[in-house]
Amino acid sequence: MNTLLSEEQRDALQELMNISMGRAANALARLVGAKVTLSIPRIVSVTPVEFAQMLNDTDVWYTRQSFLGHIRGEVLTVLSKAGCDSIGELMDYEVPLDKDTLSELLLELANILAGACLSGFAEQLALNAKLSMPTIFFPQNQEVAQVHWASTLMMEVEFKVEASQFDSRVVICLEDIAVDTLLQALNRLLE
């Protein structure tokens, strides 16, 4: 599936993801006062076609935020349209959500999830990565080429909030050059 990583590196990367996503899930669970379940992290290198397909879903909202530092890339948060109202309610937003409060909710959720994921990840690898604020984007309105994380390492995890229909995926896309840095950091950890 991915020849880029040795079995040991894959295991380590998956476990690091587990730990950072566990933190993100905890942050979300505390915010909404409900249990959050996590999928097993998926680590893949994607082709441009697969990447474009991922951005082709009309049942979800997308946010993106870039990060800079030892490793560079972008975090995409994919949030289901279904269940936004019930999450809003759990977070004391006034429902039904109007356009502005919906944006606010989506950006807040994205920032919490992506922030906890990335910081947990970078911290364990002793790398620094500074995350920008998220923006909502509409891939349908853009050339996929503008989303230029088309053929590189992608790490993905899915969050589901129990007792609501809401689910979300966080996708960390790394620049090719960042993949090398990441592998070196992983190897240090495995020594």
Place this chain on the structure above:
Amino acid sequence: MPIPVTIADDSLMSRKAVRRALPPDWDVEITEACNGKEALLAVESGKAEVLFLDLTMPELDGFGVLKYLHEHHTKTVVIVISADIQPEAKRLVDSLGAFRFLHKPLQAEQLRDTLFEVGLI
């Protein structure tokens, strides 16, 4: 006599992390388990006076292991080491009689403090 200790985690890296965090002068015999079933086998064959237990594992998860040990009144000292740190997980683990709930990434000092509290070192 070395103390029989089992480290149950599906991640090789995490099993290594536990090994590294153990006090170097602690006289133990370590068994490794990659899932809950292997963990229970280790307990039943007397290889786990102390069990370091991950929660998210294939075959049988950590909650399943705790439930079994709880129902069979096993004397194993269980220290849970988990990436799932939600309050709900902790509540469940406590109710099933685990001695401690430690968060990943494991801090060596925290592990030593815990072993000291149990009177193992």
